[in-house]
Amino acid sequence: MQAVVDPPWDGDAWRVLARQAWCAGLAPEDLVWDGDPQAMLAAGPALQALPATRPPPRVAADFPALAAAVACHTDPQRFALLYRLLWRMASGQPRLLERASDPDVQRVRMLEQAVRRDSHKMKAFVRFREVPGRDNHYIAWFEPAHRILDRVAPFFARRFAGMHWAILTPYRSVAWDGEALAFAAGATRGDAPADDAQEALWRTYYASIFNPARLNPTMMRSEMPQKYWKHLPEAALLPTLLREAGPRVQAMAERAPEPPRRRIPAPAPEPLQVIEGLDALRDAAAACRRCPLWEPATRTVFGEGPHDARVVVVGEQPGDEEDLSGRPFVGPAGRLLDRALGELGIDRSRLWLTNAVKHFRFEPRGKRRLHRNPDVAHVRACRPWLQQELAALQPDIVVCLGATAAQAVFGSGFRLMEARGRWLPLEAARGLATVHPAWVLRQPDAAREAAYAGFVDDLRLLVEAGATP
Ligand code: SF4
Numbered sequence: 001m002q003a004v005v006d007p008p009w010d011g012d013a014w015r016v017l018a019r020q021a022w023c024a025g026l027a028p029e030d031l032v033w034d035g036d037p038q039a040m041l042a043a044g045p046a047l048q049a050l051p052a053t054r055p056p057p058r059v060a061a062d063f064p065a066l067a068a069a070v071a072c073h074t075d076p077q078r079f080a081l082l083y084r085l086l087w088r089m090a091s092g093q094p095r096l097l098e099r100a101s102d103p104d105v106q107r108v109r110m111l112e113q114a115v116r117r118d119s120h121k122m123k124a125f126v127r128f129r130e131v132p133g134r135d136n137h138y139i140a141w142f143e144p145a146h147r148i149l150d151r152v153a154p155f156f157a158r159r160f161a162g163m164h165w166a167i168l169t170p171y172r173s174v175a176w177d178g179e180a181l182a183f184a185a186g187a188t189r190g191d192a193p194a195d196d197a198q199e200a201l202w203r204t205y206y207a208s209i210f211n212p213a214r215l216n217p218t219m220m221r222s223e224m225p226q227k228y229w230k231h232l233p234e235a236a237l238l239p240t241l242l243r244e245a246g247p248r249v250q251a252m253a254e255r256a257p258e259p260p261r262r263r264i265p266a267p268a269p270e271p272l273q274v275i276e277g278l279d280a281l282r283d284a285a286a287a288c289r290r291c292p293l294w295e296p297a298t299r300t301v302f303g304e305g306p307h308d309a310r311v312v313v314v315g316e317q318p319g320d321e322e323d324l325s326g327r328p329f330v331g332p333a334g335r336l337l338d339r340a341l342g343e344l345g346i347d348r349s350r351l352w353l354t355n356a357v358k359h360f361r362f363e364p365r366g367k368r369r370l371h372r373n374p375d376v377a378h379v380r381a382c383r384p385w386l387q388q389e390l391a392a393l394q395p396d397i398v399v400c401l402g403a404t405a406a407q408a409v410f411g412s413g414f415r416l417m418e419a420r421g422r423w424l425p426l427e428a429a430r431g432l433a434t435v436h437p438a439w440v441l442r443q444p445d446a447a448r449e450a451a452y453a454g455f456v457d458d459l460r461l462l463v464e465a466g467a468t469p
Helices: 011-023 037-048 062-071 080-091 101-127 149-159 197-209 219-225 226-231 232-254 278-286 320-325 331-346 376-393 403-412 437-442 445-464
Strands: 001-004 031-034 137-141 164-168 172-176 180-184 309-313 351-355 360-365 368-371 397-401 423-425 432-433
Touching: 001 011, 011 037, 011 062, 011 080, 011 320, 031 080, 062 080, 062 360, 080 101, 101 149, 101 278, 149 172, 180 331, 219 226, 219 368, 278 320, 278 376, 309 376, 320 368, 331 397, 331 437, 331 445, 351 376, 397 403, 397 437, 397 445, 403 432, 432 445
Parallel strands: 001 031, 137 164, 309 351, 309 397, 397 432
Antiparallel strands: 164 172, 172 180, 360 368, 423 432
């Protein structure tokens, strides 16, 4: 019995025939598969006319997709191989495709991979050329190794939806008019434009970005096999670029080193006008737009505490819970701070608690918002709020929790681990820096208690100095 798939790359057409053959009880050795469309006229009806003697076959869920890919391969044995696999799966080997050592499975995976690779190369190496005298009309010539045009055409329809284009191949062509794909017979290379003005521009650009120091000819030939070069405008440059790469790299190495280019700093935000009083400051900060952090955050988290506080504690930035509640140090790090203060007998309600940056910086991850450190620019933009808070409070002591807070108060050159746990001079107060309680929480189990003890020890200076009631 002969079975003919028409067109010979159509996986759906093969499935119809394969199902009929299975239902008729035709074993793989009873069937001759043929890709010749002319033979369909004679053989197709004969197979369709066979009576079904059993229900349709049950196969692995991923088999139809596999068959659709393999149908595009040019191997003349592909349909026979697929039918053998179908027969075996439906005859008591339902998990056959998982058996990587099976010769049929190995073969079908090889064919599938070849089709996928060819499709990938087509997406990468099709180059459209403008049709002379027709606005927004383009034609590309391509020679795929397998019959993949029907599989890949929808990709180009999505990618170049606004253009009118056609892709010509030796066995089939396809055109897109902005609304639908239309397939037709194959063509010849001469049917496509040979060159266009944009290609000269592209070649100039390609030559300018070609970096000989990063050239790896072996890798390049494996990623861009030479058989595709004929489709690429830049390919004409490659022999020269490859030949000149060695001398160019040598010249680069011999050239005197240039000083690194300086980064252009972001413009400094406008100075903040002086605002009298903590309540007025809080209101003004609520509408702050001095840096982009305000936008994704819920609200400004301004400092809080008694206006006559003698000790100000500065953290890095609000966290998730602070952002939602609008209050500083109410999340896990705040609770650890409370625990430390409690152990030292320090009354939290007598402190002014605030942050160097007043908006929560985070990265969305599903339903969670993961903390991200503020950049230097954010700290710089937010510093005037902290400076005016300190000016309004005039505390005796400023305690900085973490490097960001310490650098906001003492300057960007401050090194926390060198200066933590001792009194540091400030203009009109004393300063003290220690780690942030969030850092303590991030320590591994084995190190967390020691980190916490060090944190408490640093804060103990406040008690020893009699700085807190
Ligand atoms: S982080 Fe500071 S500077 Fe940036 S918008 Fe918020 S309050 Fe303003």
